[in-house]
Amino acid sequence: MxxxxxxxxxxxxxxxxxxxxxxxxxxxxxxxxxxxxxxxxxxxxxxxxxxxxxxxxxxxxxxxxxxxxxxxxxxxxxxxxxxxxxxxxxxxxxxxxxxxxxxxxxxxxxxxxxxNIGAVDVGLANNNYFINVCSAGVCTNASQKTDKNLKNIFGKTAYFFTGLVEFFKFKPFEVKIETENSIYVGKIFLFLIFNGSTVGGMDIFTKNPSIQDGLLDCIILKDCKHRKFRKMVTNILSGKFEEDENIIYSKEKYIKITKLSGKCDDPDVDGDPGPKFPMEIRCIKDGLNMFL
Ligand SMILES: [Mg+2]
Structure with a gap:
């Protein structure tokens, strides 16, 4: 048995x-x-x-x-x-x-x-494993900040309002982001590092994501002025990441993120508090067996 x-x-x-x-x-x-x-x-x-x-x-x-x-x-x-x-x-x-x-x-x-059992990738941010997403910046930790009772009564709508309040208070923060092939230094609104593809029920931030490719889907929204921000949102909604000068989108095995200046809450892993900056993130290929 x-x-x-x-x-x-x-x-x-x-x-x-x-x-x-x-x-x-x-x-x-x-x-x-x-x-x-x-x-x-x-x-x-x-x-x-x-x-x-x-x-x-x-x-x-x-x-x-x-x-x-x-x-x-x-x-x-x-x-x-x-x-x-x-x-x-x-x-x-x-x-x-x-x-x-x-x-x-x-x-x-x-x-x-x-x-139907298959091996899937797992993300590792310093000492915290994550299965779906590691993120920081505006709105990314709405699930952490939302009152538990509100969450149970209103579900995801509670996240939305918490996120909205956060959005208007937020100032971009400066980071250094290093991958195997690139270095970026500048101010950003947020980053999302996906092992999965969906956040807040939306799967609009990745292209051809796979939980079995040994790669994490990384999206970084750079600081930009009002008009360009609107264009950025439009480009995300229509899946045109590559065309936007203020979006960095890539698939990576390794990413190191150092916060240089500005205010930002500690990163979040799978909706709960994660490690502090600086943060080294790796994709552990075939780390876990799952029923798929
Ligand atoms: Mg992947």
């Missing part, structure tokens, strides 16, 4: 996953799987639970990007190669969207039961 560890975050999304829990366990047991369930919470022993992975066929996590990030960090730091399946049960499910997991929880179980 194959053993599955099911981890869920009870506070994720609209707190509704718990109502589906029994149906999900039943689906696995009907297919001859033995399921153990772990409910995450403050001061839990998630790391110990995941580390005991001997004879485990798969780990399944139900939650948003933040919960997946926690599980992935534990797996990567303990070299656990058991395949991971995700069920998008959070407020923000950008990573699950990137790998095309269905929105229906039960359909996700069907997908996992098919057993």
């Amino acid at each position: 194959r053993k599955i560890k099911l981890i869920y975050n009870v506070t994720a999304g609209h707190n509704e996953f718990k109502y589906f829990l029994d149906a999900i366990v039943e689906k696995f047991t009907d297919n001859d799987y033995e399921v153990s369930v772990f409910r995450t919470g403050k001061g839990d022993s998630l790391e110990e639970y995941i580390k005991e992975s001997k004879d485990i066929y798969g780990i399944v996590v139900a939650g948003g990007d933040g919960t997946i990030n926690k599980v992935v960090n534990i797996m990567m730091k303990n070299n656990i190669k058991v395949p991971l399946g995700v069920i998008p049960a959070g407020t923000s499910n950008d990573f699950a969207k990137h790998i095309n997991m269905p929105a229906s929880y039960i359909q996700c179980v069907d997908r996992i039961l098919k057993g």
